[in-house]
Amino acid sequence: CDKFQVSNDNPDVALSLDNNPELLLTNVERNSIRRAVGDAWSEGNLMAQYGARIVFTSFDLFDWGDQSGTWDTYYLAIRDAQVLEDIAVARENTSYEGVSIILQSWMFHILTDMWGDIPYTEAVQAKSENPIYSPAYDSQETIYDGLLADLKAANELLSGSNLPAIKGDILYDGDLEKWRKFANSLRLRVALRLSEVQPDKAKSVIAEIFNAPETYPIFTSNDDNAALQFLGANPNAHPVTEESVYRVGSYNEYRIAETLVGLLEDFEDPRLAFLADPTANSVNQGAPRIEGMQNGIVDGPAYEYKGGDAFLSKFNINYFYYQPNTNEGRLMVYSEVAFILAEAAQRGWISSDAQMHYEDGVRANFAYWGVDLPEDYLNRTGVAYDDQLETIINQKYIALFYTDYQGFNEFKRTGFPHTIQPGPDAFYNTYPSRFEYPSKEGALNEANRQTAIGRQGPDEITTKVWWEN
Amino acid sequence: QRTVNGTVTSAADNQPLIGVNVYEKGTSSGTITDLDGNFTIQVADENASLVFSYVGFTEQEVALNGRTQIAIALAEGVTLDEAVVTALNITRDEKSLGYALQQVSGDDVSAVNGSNFVSTLAGRAAGVNVVSNGQASGSASVVIRGMSSLSSNNQPLFIVDGIPINNETDTRTSTNGIADNMHLDYGNGAAEINPDDIASVSVLKGANATALYGSRAANGAIIITTKSGKNRKGIGVEVSSKTTFESMLAGPEYQREYGQGKNFDFAFVDGYGNGTFDGVDESWGPRLDGTLRAQHDSPTANGLRGGDVHGLDFILGSSGVDLNRRGAIQPTPFDDPGDPVKNFMENGRTLINNISFFGSNDNGNFRVSYTNFDNTGILPNTDLRRNTVTFSGDYDLSDRLRVSAKANYIRSESDNRPVNGYGTESVMYLFIWWGQNVSTESLRDYWQRGLEGFQQFNYNYNYHDNPYFTMYENTNALSKDRIIGNLSATYDITDDLSLMLRGGTDMFSEYRFIKRAYSTQRFPNGQYREDKVNFRETNIDFLLSYKKQVNDDWFVSANFGGNQMQRKNHFQGISANKLLIPGVYSFTNADGPLVQSISRPEQQINSLYAFAQVGYKSMLYLDLTARNDWSSTLPEANNSYFYPSASLSAVLTEMFDVPSSSALSFAKLRLGWAQVGSDTDPYRLSDPFFFGSTPWGNNATASPSNTLPNFDLKPEIQTSVEVGADLRFFNGRIGLDATYYNTVSKNQILAIDLPHSSGKTSRVINAGKIENQGVEILLSLNPIRTSSGFNWNTMFNFGLNRNKVLELPDGVDQYVYGGNGITLVAKEGGSLGDMWGTGLKRVEDPNSPYYGEIIFNDGLVQQDNTLRKLGNYNPDFTLGWMNELSYKNFSLSFLFDGRQGGELLSRTRLIAATSGNVVETLWGRAPEFGGAHPGITDSGISYIDESTGETKTDGVIGDGVMEVTDDNGNVIGYTENTVDKPANAYHNNRYRRNNESEGIYDATFIKLREARLSYTLPKSVLGNTFVNSLRISLIGNNLLLWAKEFNHGDPELLSFGGGRYIPGVENATVPSTRSIGFSVNVGF
The missing domain is CATH 2.60.40.1120 (Carboxypeptidase-like, regulatory domain)
Structure with a gap:
């Protein structure tokens, strides 16, 4: 009786991808970058006050929730990347191995910046021989050390001359030299974040990279950008466009924030006219102008701010919404690398011309958006290089627009732009630092979560992460 | 003659x-x-x-x-030898049964409802909880004796003439990567069994009754016996015709005072927010007082409508509006067009016509029937048509050999099935938002002029689809062919021993065609999707039966049988998420890659079983059953599982020789113990990679499974005990039947959650223990029977079930098994159906005089995100009251049905309170609605808003307290809240959709479920005509609803998901219907 004419093996799945690791690579890149881009729009831009909401403003009031969707997506993508890495190691394919490590590092870095201590060394091992269902949390310090080491290792893996080719790479189309540059550039970003807590380590890593460009190539132009060009049709279009499921009304709930408008207006910066549309009312009146929305106003009054939605500017709707893929999914672009070097030089960590790097960064960002740099721009008040960190970070802040949580994290690290302040109705007077752990961690991994809380402080959004201290 | x-x-x-x-x-x-x-x-x-x-x-x-x-x-007396249909379609005397079974006659299931016999069980069968929406074409969901499984759907097994049929609605869809289509109600599978062809329905409630069906009937079984040609010499003909009209029973309660906009202001420019609050899809705008305002349907200087805003070059790809083409708007009165849902809903109509031919001779009988079902729904342009042909035949080939054949062919078709739930494809979603100045009539002409086929016309372009556009352009068609049938042969080897062989099948092929037009919010370039389901289940049985009346006292029967069940359920969905040319719904018109998904589960269960009955002097009956199943879905080591049952029936009135003069005419006790095992779903024993539904250009994708399999899965085991009594008094004029049961399910196959940081989202285990215990009482009375011919029979049925989660797996302190607005959490000591959610900060100090009050901060409630138990959706008890009155040729029957207790979460209330549309939001908008609180100014009519300096007449001072703090900011006490907030800000904050506590209602209700008034023509009138019988009836279904608390619809009808109604949460579901009509039955 235990003979069956049917099979219990699903005919529509694969039991092994040992010969097709590229299917995993494409999946990791697509899922993680879509998440980063979606989060940048709906959370990161608000947290950095690039944008503000006119309705459903609770997020702007610092009701951040636990952002479990972000946590979940990255951990599953890290899981996928680790499966890819395992296959690569077993096949001695250093190319897939290196690329997988870089992607994991990029995601882990976002996770630890936003939550602090997180599962890292024990993460994604539910399927291993000795399965871990409740991974321990590592201290952020441990994680940073791990990221710096991993990215260095990835650089080495990708430094050989006879690297096997990879397929399925939608970010760099298999250009391993660019992956190597991304690894080192990302390592600069990670290292710089330690400027307040471990300045010596930050300095030595940045100097190590800067002083050996042959060993540690980094981005040298916008051609090297880690930025994904989406496709024209769902589900591979940019996730925040008409092509995807965003209704125009959902897009219209977001407006450019006063903070960003203020900064750009101070510099009479032409990037403002690119990033935002003039208000509908001003267009009707025949005198187009851009008006920012204030962050952190309670629902109701928020919708009446300055007279309502016709009196507030949207982000450039033709570029950011109606086109399925003009807007790229930015992981890291060249201008950020230039600003990192500018800061390192300004701090005296590397022997180089801070002003040159700074101006390089500004030029690269204008070029990135296709906005002409006014001739006098680099001499304008507030823009002209003055050996002040604030000047560098203000431009870096503009350049980090719509890039996961980078603008917010740089604000946390430096306090610039100083115009970022909690809104009038915000639930906290101090600017929050991190996300609460997902409620599922509390339900399913509580002991480890408590250990992290004991180390880091209460599980609240105002608790600072290690590198802020 | x-x-x-x-x-x-x-x-x-x-x-x-x-x-x-x-x-x-x-x-x-x-x-x-x-x-x-x-x-x-x-x-x-x-x-x-x-x-x-x-x-x-x-x-x-x-x-x-x-x-x-x-x-x-x-002679007065009671007929106790009532034959009922039990498991395996064995007809037995009811008094010999050691378990509860309730049988409903075919007349009862077809007389009034006629469309979905499952919903007619509501109020008729104790312990049976039915949820349906009353729409002639809608689904019904049944749970018998409570939910016993955390992992399965808890639906009973449906069996037609001995063959299990599929009652599932297939909910697999082709995901298109991002924008999945919303839930459609395709009807539950059993609803396709035509009520006019049903002779009887037996409800097998407990494990004793269903033990012979094994695992698949762990949640009870519903046994349908179709009509045959028995009892009719020669050939008879019956014709029945039913016509009913459906209308909405209950919908949301809207405010009718304020229209679209914000801040009491509104003027339409383009519906994108470039006018005065015209991007707002909410009703916080001006009074509906007839003031002239520019609106979407106001005429323009160029002869168009205000909402005809898009430029003609839009067709070529420009997204812009062209206000010059449209012309200046000539304002029109801003007034009240009436309740939008009532205005939008139409009268539904259902026609059911049946003709059957039947007859018998000495050697056999037959019945052939044809039924045409034709329904149009209350939502515009929705329908369902069904043609059913059935054949039933029995023939004695010899003295010892009988053959029988049963076949149903059912063809179902629909041009459009309604979308249910919260999202843009559902019109009920639109009406949660909405501007109350907008007349639905103004949207009937749903294309922008000059842009027909390209761009819809609407009152708001930011978020919504025009409801008529949704119903007429974005259709969800269906075409399904289904065959249910079996062939059997029985050979009497000796007078006592017989062998039955039977093969049966339920197979269907279903096509679904989903169209989305250009300019649909979620599919701006249209969409076309085809889903194909091919289902086939075959059952092959044998049964060897031995029956012997040993002597006057002893009766013995012994049976040995086997069953092989095979099921294949193939699904393929393909979707083009962008169309090149509008209005051409074909994959050849796809712009970009097609998205497809496939799933092909297969399953087989082999079974051997034996059962025996011993009867002594028609006073004691003992039943024993034993069954072993082998399932293809379990690991080889555990794929065989055995379960027994035993039950005893003792007729006390026979045993103790109760005198016939006694008030007690009959007494029987029942006692039973039973086990049932269950297997699991196919394909749970591997850890594969799943392919993505669509490649990135030429790059295909794949991802590991998120579920960690368990290679040592064991079957689930359910053990139940049942005791009952059947008592009849005064020659049967009073009958009382009571049952107590206790069921414990253990070794549940659960996918328990893992933290995502572990790299998997769940892990399959065998664990958990859930208990259901309950009482079912049936009380039947014949209180009046007069010599003038008046007769009144009445029956009450009462069902009570208590569920308890006894054990969860080690290390798991809660198991989340669902949620939709609320979270369904099983905790040890809790009950299935417990709804958890978040709410408001309240005073927690029990010693405070303000204990339990809401704490306001600056006039606004504060969210408290700690999950707390908000209620349980299961009723405390259910009650049905059935009545049959007859007088001469008239008869009247009516059925009340209700539930006491249980809670529901209304998402309509929560969300439509933030959109200013429900009646609750009037509070504080003006002095006559409690605004401008007298504490604010001396006048009591207006006050100065401190932040703006404006004079306002609206404002809410919430009922609750504010914290009193010392100099260090520590809370030292509370005082009455005195801070005034604009009504919009107050309601928006209070009813945020994740403040689930603010949307909880007591779900108690009573319904007049059915009523029928019939007149049977007397023989004297029919005389010697060729007409044998004629009955005319007025019929009504879902006639009246009284809800204790819920004011936004039918508390029975809740959210829709997984192909059926899910209790607990009301979530923009299509309203339930009331149906009234007439029927004619003629026999020849």
Whole structure:
């Protein structure tokens, strides 16, 4: 009786991808970058006050929730990347191995910046021989050390001359030299974040990279950008466009924030006219102008701010919404690398011309958006290089627009732009630092979560992460 | 043919009996006695026998022996030898059963409802909880004796003429990567069984009753027996016709004072927010006082409408508006067009016409029937059409060999099935938002002029689809062919021993065609999707039966059988998420790659079983069953599982020789113990990679499974105990049937959650223990039976179930098994159906005089995100009250049905309170609605808003307290809240959709579920015409609803998901309907 004419093996799945690791690579890149881009729009831009909401403003009031969707997506993508890495190691394919490590590092870095201590060394091992269902949390310090080491290792893996080719790479189309540059550039970003807590380590890593460009190539132009060009049709279009499921009304709930408008207006910066549309009312009146929305106003009054939605500017709707893929999914672009070097030089960590790097960064960002740099721009008040960190970070802040949580994290690290302040109705007077752990961690991994809380402080959004201290 | 006349009297008092059923044995020819107890009947020949039956009297059979005049005296008594259909379609005397079983006649399931017999079980069967929406084409969901499994859907097994059928609605869809289509109600599978073809429905509630069906009936079984041609000599014809009209029963309660906009202001420019609050899809705008305002339907200087805003170059790809083409808007009165849902809903209509031919001779019988079902729904442009042909035949090939064949062919078609739930494809979603100044009529012409086929016309372009555009352009069609049937042969090897062989199938092929037009919010360039389901289940059985009346005292039967069940359920969905040319719904018109998904589960269960019955002197009956299943879905080591059952029936009135003069006419005790095992779903024993539904350009994708499999899965085991009593008094005029049961399910196959940081989202385990215990009581009364012919039978049924989660897996302190707005959490000591959610900060100090009050901060409530138990959606108890009254040729029946207790979460209330549309949001908008609180200014009419300096007349001061703090900011006490907030800000904050506590209602309700008034034409009128019988009825379904608390719809009808109604959460579901109509039944 235990003979069956049917099979219990699903005919529509694969039991092994040992010969097709590229299917995993494409999946990791697509899922993680879509998440980063979606989060940048709906959370990161608000947290950095690039944008503000006119309705459903609770997020702007610092009701951040636990952002479990972000946590979940990255951990599953890290899981996928680790499966890819395992296959690569077993096949001695250093190319897939290196690329997988870089992607994991990029995601882990976002996770630890936003939550602090997180599962890292024990993460994604539910399927291993000795399965871990409740991974321990590592201290952020441990994680940073791990990221710096991993990215260095990835650089080495990708430094050989006879690297096997990879397929399925939608970010760099298999250009391993660019992956190597991304690894080192990302390592600069990670290292710089330690400027307040471990300045010596930050300095030595940045100097190590800067002083050996042959060993540690980094981005040298916008051609090297880690930025994904989406496709024209769902589900591979940019996730925040008409092509995807965003209704125009959902897009219209977001407006450019006063903070960003203020900064750009101070510099009479032409990037403002690119990033935002003039208000509908001003267009009707025949005198187009851009008006920012204030962050952190309670629902109701928020919708009446300055007279309502016709009196507030949207982000450039033709570029950011109606086109399925003009807007790229930015992981890291060249201008950020230039600003990192500018800061390192300004701090005296590397022997180089801070002003040159700074101006390089500004030029690269204008070029990135296709906005002409006014001739006098680099001499304008507030823009002209003055050996002040604030000047560098203000431009870096503009350049980090719509890039996961980078603008917010740089604000946390430096306090610039100083115009970022909690809104009038915000639930906290101090600017929050991190996300609460997902409620599922509390339900399913509580002991480890408590250990992290004991180390880091209460599980609240105002608790600072290690590198802020 | 000859005519027989006669009189029927009561043996006790010689009074005439009125309404006695008289029929010729072996035929369907019959009549009832008139006011004087007289009857006239046509019989076939002089040797015919007549059968007389009457409630409370012993049935009597009389051979005519040539007589044409006959007088009969019926003795009071109760007929206990009622035959009922049990598992494996074995007909048994009810008194021999050691478990509860409730049978509903075919007439009851078809008389009023006629479309979905499942919903007619509501209120009729104790312990059976049915949820349906009353729409002629909608689904019904059934749970018997509570939810016993965390992992399965808890639906019973449906069996037609011995063959299990599929009652699932297939909810697999082709995901298109991002924007999945929303839930559609395709109807539950069993609803396709035509009620006019049903002879009876048996509800097997507990494990004892269903033990022979094994795992698949762990949640009970519903056994449908279809009509045959038995009891009719020669050929008979029956025609029935039913016409009903459906209208909305209950919908949301809207405010009718304020229209679209914000801040009491509104002027339409383009519906994108470039006018005065015209991007707002909410009703916080001006009073509906007839003031002239620019609106979407106001005429323009260029002869267009305000909402005709898009430029003609839009067709070529520009997204812009062209206000010059549209022209200046000429304002129109801003007033109240009436309740949008009532205005939008239409009258539905259902026609059901049936004709059947049937007959028998000495060797066999047959029945052929054809039914046409034709429904149009209350939502515009929704329908369902069904044609059913059935055949039933039995034939004795020899003295020892009988063959039988049953077949149903069902073809269902629809041009459009309604979308249910919260999201842009559902019109009920739109009406949660909405501007109350907008008349639905203004949207009927749903294309922008000059842009027909390209761009819809609407009152708001930011978020919504025009509801008529949704119903007429974005259709969800269906075409399904289904065959259910079986062939069987029984051979009597000896007089006592017989062998039955049977093969049966339920197979269907279903196509679904989903169209989305250009300019749909979620599919701006249209969409076309085709889903294909191919289902086939076959069952092959044998049964060897031995029956022996050993002597006068002892009866023995022993049976041995086997079953092989095979099921294949293939699904393929393909979707083009962008169309090149609007209006061409074909994959050849796809712009970009097609998205497809496939799933092809297969399953087989082999079974061997045995059962035996021993009867002693019709007073004691013992039943024993044993079954072993082998399932293809379990690991090889654990794929065989055995489970037994035993039950005992003791007829006390026989055992103890109760005198016939006693008030107690009959007493029986039942006792049973049973186990049932269950397997799991196919394909759970591997850890594969799944392919993505669409490649990135030429790059395909794949991802590991998120579920960690368990290679040592064991079957689930359910153990239940049942005791019951069947008591009848005063010759059956009072009957009481009570049952207590206790069911414990353990080794549940659960996918328990893992933290995502572990790299998997769940892990399959065997664990958990869930108990259901409950009481079912049926009380039947025949309180009035007069000599003038008035008779009233009434029956109450009561069901109570208590569920308890006894154990969860080690290390798991809660198991989340669902949620939709709320979270369904199982915790040890809790109950299934517990709803958890978040709410508001309240005073938690029990010593404070303000204990429990809401704490306001600056006039606003504060969210407290800690999950707390908000209620349980299961009722405390359910009650049904069935009545049948008859007088002469009239009969009236009606059924009330209700539930006490249980909670529901209304998402309509929560969300439509933030959109200013429900009546609750009037509070504080103006002085007459409690605004401008008298504490604010001396006038009591207006106040100065401190932040703006403006004079306002609206404002809410929430009922609650504010914290009093010391200099260090520590809370030292509370004081009454005095801070005033604009009504919009207050309601928006209070009813945020994740403040679930603010949307909880007591779900208690009572419904007049069914009513029927019938008139049967007397024989004297029909005389010697060729018409044998004629009955005309007025019928009504879901006629009245009284809800204790819920004011936004039908508390029975909750959210829709997984192909059926899910209790607990009301979530923009299509309203339930009331149906009224008439039926005609003619027999020839």
